Amino acid sequence: MLKILVCIKAINENQGEIHLDETRMNLFDGFALEQALLFRDALKESIVDVICVGTENASDILTRALGMGADQAIHINSEVPPLYDPFYTASLIAAHARHKAYDLILTGVMSEDLMQGQVGPMVAELLSIPCATSVISAHLSREGIDLERELEGGARESWEFPLPCVLTVQSGINTPRYPSLSGMLKAARNPATCIQAETLNPPAIRQVISRMTVPQKKRNAQVLDGTSEEKALKLAQILKEKGFLRA
Amino acid sequence: MAKKIYVIAQHDGEQISLVTHELLAFARQVEKTLSFSVTLIIMGEKLSSLARELVHRGVSVILLDVPGLTHYHGGIYKQVLSDFFATHEPALICTAHTAQGMDYSPGLAVQLKAAHISGVQGFEMEDGTLNFLRAMDNGKQMVWITPVTDRVVVSVRPGVYKPLSPEPGAMGSVSVLHMGGCLDPSDSGAGDGGIKQIKFKGLKQSQMDVKGLSEAQAIIAVGNGIGSDENLAMIHEIAAFFNKPAVGGSRIVCDRRQLGYGQQVGITGSIVAPKLYMAWGISGSAQHIAGMEQSEFVVSINKDATAPMMNMADVCIVEDLNQFLPLCLASLQLPWDKETGC
Numbered sequence: 001m002l003k004i005l006v007c008i009k010a011i012n013e014n015q016g017e018i019h020l021d022e023t024r025m026n027l028f029d030g031f032a033l034e035q036a037l038l039f040r041d042a043l044k045e046s047i048v049d050v051i052c053v054g055t056e057n058a059s060d061i062l063t064r065a066l067g068m069g070a071d072q073a074i075h076i077n078s079e080v081p082p083l084y085d086p087f088y089t090a091s092l093i094a095a096h097a098r099h100k101a102y103d104l105i106l107t108g109v110m111s112e113d114l115m116q117g118q119v120g121p122m123v124a125e126l127l128s129i130p131c132a133t134s135v136i137s138a139h140l141s142r143e144g145i146d147l148e149r150e151l152e153g154g155a156r157e158s159w160e161f162p163l164p165c166v167l168t169v170q171s172g173i174n175t176p177r178y179p180s181l182s183g184m185l186k187a188a189r190n191p192a193t194c195i196q197a198e199t200l201n202p203p204a205i206r207q208v209i210s211r212m213t214v215p216q217k218k219r220n221a222q223v224l225d226g227t228s229e230e231k232a233l234k235l236a237q238i239l240k241e242k243g244f245l246r247a
Numbered sequence: 248m249a250k251k252i253y254v255i256a257q258h259d260g261e262q263i264s265l266v267t268h269e270l271l272a273f274a275r276q277v278e279k280t281l282s283f284s285v286t287l288i289i290m291g292e293k294l295s296s297l298a299r300e301l302v303h304r305g306v307s308v309i310l311l312d313v314p315g316l317t318h319y320h321g322g323i324y325k326q327v328l329s330d331f332f333a334t335h336e337p338a339l340i341c342t343a344h345t346a347q348g349m350d351y352s353p354g355l356a357v358q359l360k361a362a363h364i365s366g367v368q369g370f371e372m373e374d375g376t377l378n379f380l381r382a383m384d385n386g387k388q389m390v391w392i393t394p395v396t397d398r399v400v401v402s403v404r405p406g407v408y409k410p411l412s413p414e415p416g417a418m419g420s421v422s423v424l425h426m427g428g429c430l431d432p433s434d435s436g437a438g439d440g441g442i443k444q445i446k447f448k449g450l451k452q453s454q455m456d457v458k459g460l461s462e463a464q465a466i467i468a469v470g471n472g473i474g475s476d477e478n479l480a481m482i483h484e485i486a487a488f489f490n491k492p493a494v495g496g497s498r499i500v501c502d503r504r505q506l507g508y509g510q511q512v513g514i515t516g517s518i519v520a521p522k523l524y525m526a527w528g529i530s531g532s533a534q535h536i537a538g539m540e541q542s543e544f545v546v547s548i549n550k551d552a553t554a555p556m557m558n559m560a561d562v563c564i565v566e567d568l569n570q571f572l573p574l575c576l577a578s579l580q581l582p583w584d585k586e587t588g589c
Contacts, residue, residue, distance in 0.1 A: 232575045
C-alpha cells in the first residue's frame, strides 16, 4: 500500500473584467489527483490525502477532491496568502507532511494563474526527497516508479525514481474523473480538517509583489470589421497581398 | 569575496542550447546595472571542448567536471551546484525556464536559501534593489517581483532576450573544477536524498515531425476554441493554401489528442518564428505566447476580443470559429480577381 499526498490549489474564476469569489481546482492538480487515485485503484488499501494552502475559498475544491475519491482533506488556512511566494506555500505543506511518512507526493506541473511551477520541487527539497517534474507517464515498479518526463517539442525522458518522491504532473497524463454522488455525500460527512497556518511555524517571506501592470500591445493591430463574410474576404486579401498563399 | 552573477548553461552534451546564449544576454544587461561580473557554469562529463566554445562570448567559464554525469540529472545538478555555491557567493543565479531549468532551479534556491522567481522576462533597478518582471493570470497581467533575500535565483523565459553572439576578439577564460566521482549515478548507495537511486533510462524523441513546425513559413495554430474535429479538418484544408504550412496548437488541444504533443507551440512545446502565425481560438497563455511571439505576422481569430493573443496580433478578427472557418475557407477558394472588389 501507498500513502499519497496530493497538493492542490484553488484558482479564482475570473471572467473577463468580472471578479467572482468562486474558485475551481487548478487544472494540472486535477491530473495529479487522478494519478493518485489510479495508484490507489491499483494498490488496494492505499491512502490518498489532499492538501490545499489558501483562504476559506479553498474548501470548495477540497470538497470536490473528496467527491472524486480522496480519503482525507487538509486545509491549511492562510487568510492572507503571500500571493507570490511559493517558498511560503511549500514550507507549510512540508511542515504538515514531514512526519506523516508519505510515499508519494503529487501536484500539478504548475498553477494556471501564476504558472511558476515551484511548489512541488520546493516541497521535495524541504523534505530531502527526489523530485521529477513535468511527468507525463508513471507506473509503479518493484523498485519505485518508472516515469516519463516531458521535454520541449514532445520529447520524453525515461527515469526510474525511488520512493518516497515528489512528482509534478503534466496535463494529458490521464483523464480526471468527475466527483461521484456517493463521494460528495461522503465529503459532506467527512469535511476537510482545517489547520491554521500560524501553527505550522511559517517561514519569513522571500519575495513580494512590488506592482502589477497590464501587458502592452506588442503590435499595431488592425481590427477587421464588417459582416463575417466581409471579414473573411478581407482576411484572404491580406494573406494574398503579404505573399503567404501558395502561388 | 566579490559577489557575482552566475549563468547555468543548458546543453545536451554535444551542443550548447540556444537559451544559454539568451541567458548570457540577460546576465550581461544585469551586469551593466549591478556591476557584478558574469560567470558561466557548465557541468557534466568531458565537456572541455563545449566550454571552450563559450569563451568567445567574452565571459569567464567554469567547467564543473562531474564524472558519470552524461545526461541531465536533477538531483546531481542541485547537489553539485549547491556544493559549488558553498564557496562562491552568488548575487544572482540565472537558469533557463525550460523543462530542464524548471526541474532543478526551485530546489537549488531552497538549498541556497534564495528567493526563486520563475519565467522572468525583464528586470529593473529601483531604490537599489532589482525587481523582476513576469506574466500572471494567463498573460492578462504582468507583475514586478522584489526579492527580499541576499541571493536570488531567476529562471529566464526563453525567447525574450536576443542571444548573445560571439564577440570578435573577445576571449574569456575556462577554469575546470573537478567535482568528484562520489555522485556517480551508477554507484548505488543510501543517503543523499535518494539521488543515487534515481536512474536515467533513455531519451525518446517526439513521434511527430517537430522540424515541420520550426521550418514552416506559415503556422496555422488552433486553441481551446477550435471545438470539433470537423473544425480541425477545415484547419488542415485552410493550411493547404499556404506556402510551407504546418498545423500547430496550444497544449489543451494536444491533451485532447486532437494534435500530437510534437505540434504544441509554447514553452513546453516548440518555440517558433514563422513568417505567418494564424491563431484560431487561442486565448494566448503566457506559456503559449512565449512560443510564438517572434513570428513576423500574426493573425488572431477569437470570439473573445479581450484574449491576450489579440495584443500580439497584426490582424484581429472577433468571430465565432464555427461560423468563420467555412467562410474563411470559401474566401481562400475564390479566384483572386473576384476578391479585389471587396
